[in-house]
Amino acid sequence: MVLYIHYFKIQFKSAMQYKGSFVLTCIGQFLVSFNVFLGVYFMFRRFHTVNGYTYGDILLCFGITLMEFSLAEAFARGFDSFSSILSNGMFDRIMVRPRNEILQVLGQKIEFTRIGRMLQAVVMFLYGVGKSGVEWDAPKVFAVIFMLLGGTALFSGIFLIYAALCFFTTESLEFMNILTHGAREYGKYPVNIYGKKVLSLCTFMIPYALVQYYPLLYLLDRGNLWYIFLPAGGFLFLVPCYGLWRLGISRYKSIGS
Amino acid sequence: MRKYVSFFKLRFVMGLQYRSAALAGIATQIFWGMMEILMFRAFYEADAAAFPMTLQATCSYVWMQQAFLTLFMAWMMEGEIFEAIVNGNISYELCRPIDIYDMWFARSMANRFSKALLRCVPVLLISVLVREPYGMAAPVSAQAFFLFWITLFLGAFVTIAFCMLVYICCFFTVSSVGVRMVAVSVVEFFQGGVIPIPFFPEKIREIVELLPFAAMQNVSFRVYSGDLAGKALEKAVFLQVFWLIVLIAAGKGLNRIAMKKIVVQGG
Numbered sequence: 282m283v284l285y286i287h288y289f290k291i292q293f294k295s296a297m298q299y300k301g302s303f304v305l306t307c308i309g310q311f312l313v314s315f316n317v318f319l320g321v322y323f324m325f326r327r328f329h330t331v332n333g334y335t336y337g338d339i340l341l342c343f344g345i346t347l348m349e350f351s352l353a354e355a356f357a358r359g360f361d362s363f364s365s366i367l368s369n370g371m372f373d374r375i376m377v378r379p380r381n382e383i384l385q386v387l388g389q390k391i392e393f394t395r396i397g398r399m400l401q402a403v404v405m406f407l408y409g410v411g412k413s414g415v416e417w418d419a420p421k422v423f424a425v426i427f428m429l430l431g432g433t434a435l436f437s438g439i440f441l442i443y444a445a446l447c448f449f450t451t452e453s454l455e456f457m458n459i460l461t462h463g464a465r466e467y468g469k470y471p472v473n474i475y476g477k478k479v480l481s482l483c484t485f486m487i488p489y490a491l492v493q494y495y496p497l498l499y500l501l502d503r504g505n506l507w508y509i510f511l512p513a514g515g516f517l518f519l520v521p522c523y524g525l526w527r528l529g530i531s532r533y534k535s536i537g538s
Numbered sequence: 539m540r541k542y543v544s545f546f547k548l549r550f551v552m553g554l555q556y557r558s559a560a561l562a563g564i565a566t567q568i569f570w571g572m573m574e575i576l577m578f579r580a581f582y583e584a585d586a587a588a589f590p591m592t593l594q595a596t597c598s599y600v601w602m603q604q605a606f607l608t609l610f611m612a613w614m615m616e617g618e619i620f621e622a623i624v625n626g627n628i629s630y631e632l633c634r635p636i637d638i639y640d641m642w643f644a645r646s647m648a649n650r651f652s653k654a655l656l657r658c659v660p661v662l663l664i665s666v667l668v669r670e671p672y673g674m675a676a677p678v679s680a681q682a683f684f685l686f687w688i689t690l691f692l693g694a695f696v697t698i699a700f701c702m703l704v705y706i707c708c709f710f711t712v713s714s715v716g717v718r719m720v721a722v723s724v725v726e727f728f729q730g731g732v733i734p735i736p737f738f739p740e741k742i743r744e745i746v747e748l749l750p751f752a753a754m755q756n757v758s759f760r761v762y763s764g765d766l767a768g769k770a771l772e773k774a775v776f777l778q779v780f781w782l783i784v785l786i787a788a789g790k791g792l793n794r795i796a797m798k799k800i801v802v803q804g805g
Contacts, residue, residue, distance in 0.1 A: 302715060305715055305716040305719070306715060306719070308716075308719070309715070309716070309719030309720070309723070312719060312720060312723040313719070313722075313723050315723070316723050316726060316727045316732050317732060319727060319732070320727075320732035320733045323733060323737060323738055323739060323742075324581060324733060324737060326739050327585075327588050327590070327737060327739070328581050328584050328585050328588050329584075329585070330584055330585075331580050331581050331584040332580055332583075332584065455559065455562035455563060455566060456562045456565045456566050456569075458566055459565075459566055459569045459570075463566075463569065463570065463573065466570075466573075467573045467577070470577060470580070474576075474577065474580035475573065475576040475577065475580065476576055476579075476580075479573075479576065
């Protein structure tokens with residue numbers, strides 16, 4: 282942990298060396314997700330509700346999903362660029378050090394520019410809180426916290442799979458974007474609006490629904506209390522991801538120079 | 539002219555080489571298209587009367603958008619050009635007896651068309667197989683189909699001409715990151731990449747339809763299903779031609795200024 286804090290400081294300092302570029306990238310991040318938000322806004326100007334969700338409900342959902350994704354992307358960014366760590370031989374250096382590999386890979390890159398997206402997610406969430414008229418009490422606050430934790434774990438898990446697959450293919454795989462960026466794009470609406478099949482896929486295959494849809498139901502007074510514990514599924518999901526990563530390492534033959 | 543044609547051919551064949559990348563892209567795009575359609579279905583079920591296009595036309599729009607993604611997406615800009623401007627390799631290109639604007643235009647065209655050719659057929663084939671009304675419908679008439687192709691090319695040219703402006707801006711700013719991000723976001727939203735332009739609120743839509751961005755994918759995808767016809771269509775095609783001329787003229791003008799001022803730093 283101490284080591285990670287150290288990495289964190291170094292990364293932060295290096296990002297601050299290029300302040301202009303940093304700010305611009307943050308603004309860019311903000312703009313890109315602002316597009317998606319405008320899309321949602323325009324849709325709701327026209328339709329008002331979808332599947333019984335109001336504009337405010339959707340903003341809550343979108344805000345939380347986007348926060349989870351930004352957090353995961355900021356901290357698990359090392360996995361995202363893992364193919365280059367592999368192919369330039371950096372991973373061999375990591376292997377010979379007497380520290381955990383995942384920790385070191387994570388420390389290679391921490392993307393602070395995601396703060397632009399995070400900021401937007403927070404604003405959207407707060408706006409959603411005001412708009413949706415949810416009456417807050419302790420379990421609901423916990424539900425949001427659990428959602429954030431579980432969701433960040435889930436997305437990090439997907440980034441981990443993304444990296445683990447690089448052991449087998451060396452190149453990063455574009456179709457994995459479906460799971461990461463696709464989930465962010467379409468996670469703006471609660472999963473059940475896409476229909477039953479998608480919902481069950483997202484419950485049992487890759488547990489998006491556990492961190493997003495079910496706890497959201499509780500927030501909106503439509504679900505049971507135990508739904509707030511479902512985001513634990515996000516952490517459970519890390520187990521097979523880690524398994525795949527171990528399998529990848531055990532098969533790893535050095536590449537690159 | 540001949541040298542640009544051969545340049546186009548060269549790049550086109552090069553683009554066709556990246557087949558496994560295309561395969562991954564196809565899988566992504568089919569998934570994307572399906573999710574998009576499921577989303578529109580949910581809104582359709584919520585309030586069918588508020589739907590500005592028919593559901594069928596919307597679905598066709600989404601499928602075409604996925605199939606021809608590489609023609610219209612602004613982020614499909616050429617990294618090599620930005621690199622050349624930053625690292626000074628541009629000076630080699632300037633030594634050649636060719637017009638740099640025309641050459642880059644040919645190059646972008648080749649890149650976009652070759653990628654689109656590889657990707658559009660499988661995506662369209664699968665989208666035709668999806669059951670009605672969620673799949674890709676047949677064009678409303680032979681005339682619409684013909685116009686679809688013409689406006690498709692016009693739209694792609696407008697997109698390229700716009701991207702050319704972004705390249706040339708880099709001569710002045712050197713770092714391309716900021717300009718690129720803003721341009722990409724603006725283009726994507728206002729050309730109807732996030733939601734089709736008919737879904738915009740009425741007042742905003744009227745303005746947006748006059749912008750060059752509406753002359754990109756918007757026209758051809760809507761002509762195909764008959765959503766755009768008659769007077770509105772005439773106006774849209776006129777705007778496409780108008781913007782194409784304006785953008786090219788602006789690009790060439792700006793390019794001339796940039797060429798006068800250009801300083802190659804270092805060797």
